[in-house]
Amino acid sequence: MSFTAQIASEHPVAYIIDDDDDFRRSLVLLLESAGWRVQGYPLANGFLHEQIKLKPGPLLLDLRMPGTSGLDMLEAGLIDTRRFPTVVITGHGEIESAVRSLKAGACDFLEKPFPAQDVIKSLESGLAVLRSANHPDGRHAGNFDAVGRLTRREAEVLRGLMAGLAYKVIAFRLGISARTVEMHREKLLRKLKVSNNAEAVRIAVLAGVEPMPK
Amino acid sequence: MEECLRGILYISESCLSGQTVVNDVAKLIDASRRKNAAMDITGALVFTGERFAQYIEGPVLAMASLLASLECDERHRQMVVHFDHRYQERKFMGWSLAYHGPSLYIARHVEGIVSSSGHAREQHVNRMLRLLKGLSDETIDNEHSTNSGTSAEQSS
Helix, strand or coil, rough: CCCHHHCCCCCCEEECCCCCCCHHHHHHHHHHCCCCCCEEECCHHHHHHHHCCCCCCCEEEEECCCCCCHHHHHCCCCCCCCCCCCCECCCCCCCHHHHHHCCCCCEEEEEECCCCCHHHHHHHHHHHHHHHEEEEEEEHHHHHHHHHCCCHHHHHHHHHHHCCCCCHHHHHHCCCHHHHHHHHHHHHHHHHHHCHHHHHHHHHCCCCCCCCCC | CCCEEEEEEEEEEEEHHHHHHHHHHHHHHHHHHHHHHHCCCCEEEEECCCCEEEEEEHHHHHHHHHHHHHCCCCCCCEEEEEEEEEEEECCCCEEEEEECCHHHHHHHHHHHCCCCCCCEEEEEEEEHHHHHHHHHCCCCCCCCCCCCHHHHHHHH
C-alpha cells in the first residue's frame, strides 16, 4: 500500500512501545475496538529495527523502559518522528519530562492513567500531523520534507531567521562568520525551493521547527 | 529602588483560521518579537490552534501600553488575565514562541486554567509558567546536545 493510501485508509495504523505487557495488550485491544490496527512492541529495539519498513503512523512511546528509554530514543533522534508522530506516555507526569519530550520532537505527552478518549484524540492528532505533512496546501508538500534534509548548520540558520535575528547575531551565536551564514542561507533557500526568508520561515513554522531563542 | 516590573498571564481565543494560519502565526511571531524587544518586554507565547496563552513581563508603563494594544488585537478575542503580579526580577530573558503544535497535553493545561478558579487556578497558572519557561529555555550552545529537538536537526 502506498503511503498516501495508508494514511487515508479507514483503519489507520498505530504503534506502541511499552515494556508493561498487561498495559500494552489492553491498550492494543482498546485501540483495535476503536478501529485502529495496532502493532505492539515490548522493547524499543524491535521497533527501531523495523521502523524503516513500517507504514507511517502515530507511535505511543513509554517514557521509562529498561534499556533504552523512550526519551533517550527521542533525544538521540532514533525515531523518525515525521513518519511516526510520537505520543510519549508516562506514569510519572512531571512537567520537565513533558518539556523534554516535546522539545525532542514528540507531538504529544500523556500521563497514565488516561481516559480512553484522550489516547485516541492524541493518536488522531498524530494522524493529522502525518496528513498535513503530506497534503499541507499542496504547494509546500515537497519542501516540508526538505526541512528534514537540511544540514545541522542550515537548520540552525533557519531557526535564526525564524527568530528574526540579524545575520551578524546568528553568526555570533553559531561561532561562524556572517559570510558563512549568508552562504548557508542561500543553500537552505535553494533546498526549500523558495526565493526569500519569509517563505522559508513559513515552511519552517509548518514543519514545527522551533525558532532560535532571542 | 529597583524599577518595578509587571508580569501577566492571559489566555484568549484565536480568531486565526484555516488556510492562512501558518502564515499568520509566522507574521505574529515576527512582529511580536520586534515590538516586545523595543518595549523591553519578555515572556513566552503558546498557541494551541484554538487558544493563545501568553506570559509577558516588563516595565509597568510598557506593559499597560502592550495590554491596551492586545485588547483590541483582532487576531484573538475573549482575552482574560489569569495572573497579574509585580516583581523586581524577570523570569524570562527574551520573548519567544514557546510552543505551537498539536499537543493536547499543552491544550489541556491551557483549558485547566480557563475552567478553574481560586487556588486551583493558581496551581494551573504555576504549572503553565513552568511549561512556558521549560519550552522556551534553550541554551545558546546546543551544538552537542540533542534535546533542542526539531525534526530538522534530528535528521541532519
